[in-house]
């Protein structure tokens with residue numbers, strides 16, 4: 158019996174955008190960044206059971222039980238009215254899941270999966286759970302073929318990475334900005350640890366992909382793109398770089414006023430990267 | 446007489462139809478002036494009320510619905526009737542087939558089955574380079590689309606990885622034509638991962654081919670084999686299907702008072718009427734029409750004993766949801782375990798009914814159960830056992846929800862997964878989904894990728910740009926476009942997450 162538990166905001170049986178092949182994705186609740194551009198802001202906060210969202214639910218899926226908000230998935234219509242009612246970006250639909258529960262889900266679908274990705278929020282805030290889960294997957298004969306990935310903002314410290322990496326097959330690492338001040342502006346944090354994580358993951362040969370969100374007026378500045386090119390060159394030109402286009406979907410607050418990135422914006426930057434010898438640049442299949 | 450004159454006049458002068466298309470609709474009208482094959486009062490009533498449906502096959506079945514000739518006969522022996530010698534090289538072989546196709550009848554008037562092409566052509570390919578093969582297949586493909594423009598026309602390839610199958614996949618992805626439709630028969634013990642990957646990459650390019658679970662189909666047929674035709678009907682080669690009639694499960698549920706009433710009384714009652722309708726049509730074809738005096742029979746391309754009767758069903762989703770309401774259960778079909786379970790129970794009951802009911806003239810003396818993909822005039826009833834348009838869960842959950850149905854439907858179960866465009870960046874995901882679904886027991890795997898111009902409307906392929914053009918009254922070279930346009934307008938089909946409509950015949954002029 159494995160007692161580790163996770164706070165899960167959502168679980169998907171199918172995703173083709175979270176690593177190689179088809180992946181089951183577990184979105185863990187809570188984040189240590191506070192990005193204005195976040196398209197999943199309701200995964201950032203942790204519920205304090207204030208109850209504000211309860212009357213907002215049109216389907217009576219939320220109730221207060223002994224001072225705690227309780228969620229009934231049978232009643233829920235996935236309308237997201239509760240998320241809009243929450244002032245701290247938390248999510249009353251969060252579920253607690255054990256390692257066994259995730260394993261059971263994987264076992265049910267394993268024939269149609271290439272792997273699992275732990276995403277968020279910031280997945281590594283629940284690093285202990287991830288470690289236990291990945292270890293259990295690798296110990297299970299039916300699940301061993303599934304690759305175990307983490308999608309991270311890179312804020313995790315190196316000793317914690319050292320504990321996770323032996324059971325982790327790959328990491329999708331987000332770099333929000335190369336310039337320290339710009340990073341501070343966009344995320345509320347410095348990027349020092351992110352860059353440390355990047356090097357550490359690269360050296361351990363676990364960096365599957367570097368992800369860069371193109372926000373016009375911010376991260377598309379020539380100096381930023383130049384710094385990105387230098388960084389990737391220092392890691393090796395075979396490093397896979399995925400350019401994501403900033404869009405308004407899901408975004409709340411002032412960032413809704415920022416311009417979105419068009420296909421053309423992305424293609425220009427992709428062209429610059431390729432011209433500098435970076436071999437594997439991935440651009441979005443769709444712009445929505 | 447006045448009304449029929451008016452209708453014929455309309456067909457003759459329709460500005461969107463070609464002369465051939467007009468001739469076909471005129472012949473259907475003429476056929477339907479004849480009396481319907483004899484039916485008892487109960488069956489007639491159920492047919493008129495829409496509990497049963499004959500797919501507007503016509504009043505006088507004078508040809509089987511689907512004919513699957515064994516083309517190896519003409520390729521090894523030639524044809525006396527067609528004055529053809531046995532071909533000696535690939536050009537002659539393709540030429541023989543091109544001639545043969547024009548002599549194969551079906552419900553649409555065009556051949557629905559053009560053969561298991563790699564197996565047929567491989568013996569003629571010795572010494573040819575891949576590039577030579579590619580050029581010849583490309584011309585052949587262009588010919589098929591331009592002269593037999595019907596999306597129900599179907600080619601089969603696989604399960605072996607071979608140069609002909611590869612050339613066909615290459616050409617099909619490049620030309621992105623509506624016709625022919627294509628099935629790759631996959632066998633994990635025979636097919637390589639590389640050829641399956643090529644097939645699933647093609648799905649990303651043009652929503653074709655359909656992937657059939659070869660071992661599972663093989664087990665349902667005999668040594669002469671099976672073919673996949675039209676929109677995903679599995680039928681005996683050297684035979685086919687004499688007729689296809691279908692039972693509207695939604696209408697049966699509407700006439701039931703409870704789950705027990707449905708399962709123990711109404712389903713057996715209307716299920717039996719469906720057999721009567723089917724038998725009456727079979728009798729006409731086999732005993733009156735003189736079809737089986739054709740040279741196709743005499744020369745051994747087809748065998749009178751190898752025509753099955755397809756027992757189709759549709760509206761499972763609505764039936765289950767109505768029955769759920771009767772028990773005050775809110776869970777919906779496709780999303781709720783209990784609702785899904787009820788669906789499996791209905792499929793099992795149907796399979797059992799088909800298994801124990803003898804059908805005169807039919808191959809092996811039994812009908813074959815089929816989850817029917819729908820026609821363009823279906824309104825508010827979902828094809829076969831599908832999950833209603835627009836409410837499908839993610840592809841993995843979708844596959845799991847339908848999986849237990851698959852083994853009951855020996856003559857095919859038409860389901861279409863709609864995938865988001867993002868999969869274009871990750872073809873491995875589609876490969877795994879397909880391979881996994883088949884390994885889990887899916888009988889067939891079909892997918893559309895959102896944003897492709899070439900999409901399935903209920904099961905046959907159409908080009909969205911053709912529908913657009915047709916709606917602007919310019920007509921279309923492709924027979925199925927009219928059907929697609931009608932389906933798109935009446936069945937919410939383009940609501941389907943990426944768009945799909947299902948199915949085959951363009952039944953009558955409307």
Ligand code: SF4
Nearest residue numbers: 204205207208210243
């Ligand atoms: S989700 Fe937000 S609004 Fe709802 S109880 Fe938790 S903190 Fe309050």
Ligand code: SF4
Nearest residue numbers: 214233234236237239
């Ligand atoms: S998403 Fe939230 S508000 Fe909407 S039904 Fe579910 S619990 Fe209620």
